[in-house]
Amino acid sequence: MSVEQTLSIIKPDGIQKNLIGEIYNRFEKAGLEIVASKMLHLSKDQAEGFYSVHSERPFYSDLVNYMMSGPVMVQVLQGESAIDANRKIMGATNPSEAAAGSIRADFADSIEENIVHGSDGPETAIHEINFFFDDSEICQRTRT
Numbered sequence: 001m002s003v004e005q006t007l008s009i010i011k012p013d014g015i016q017k018n019l020i021g022e023i024y025n026r027f028e029k030a031g032l033e034i035v036a037s038k039m040l041h042l043s044k045d046q047a048e049g050f051y052s053v054h055s056e057r058p059f060y061s062d063l064v065n066y067m068m069s070g071p072v073m074v075q076v077l078q079g080e081s082a083i084d085a086n087r088k089i090m091g092a093t094n095p096s097e098a099a100a101g102s103i104r105a106d107f108a109d110s111i112e113e114n115i116v117h118g119s120d121g122p123e124t125a126i127h128e129i130n131f132f133f134d135d136s137e138i139c140q141r142t143r144t
């Protein structure tokens with residue numbers, strides 16, 4: 001076990017459903033710290049760039065349009081095994097396969113519109129955090 005950082009996004013459907021506080025509460029209750037956070041309305045370049053790994057997939061164009069359809073919240077979560085911890089809190093990509101009590105099982109309408117994103121591994125986490133945040137925007141907790 002080691003302390004990790006991971007990139008989390010509350011997608012436009014999560015913002016539309018007014019779930020920011022609910023989702024942040026789940027992160028904090030699981031012991032994850034939010035060490036950076038901001039609301040953005042993604043441009044086409046940002047949405048395409050963030051999901052460029054999926055550019056050959058049939059759902060890419062719909063995914064880009066979905067991610068531009070409203071504002072998102074992006075945040076860096078920090079804690080023990082934060083990458084896996086966040087993926088457990090989110091549940092499987094397809095909400096019909098997501099574990100009971102996970103964000104996607106509780107709130108997502110479909111595999112396309114699935115409320116949240118989370119980095120899937122250590123290298124992806126570094127890349128995705130750097131995509132949205134400068135080092136100066138990540139604030140370590142200084143009170144113990």
Ligand code: CMP
Nearest residue numbers: 054059063093111112113114116117118
């Ligand atoms: P996310 O975990 O952000 O990773 C890629 C996103 O593409 C995924 O969540 C969904 O929002 C979207 N998506 C749409 N269709 C699919 C699919 N068939 N498989 C995986 N992801 C999909």
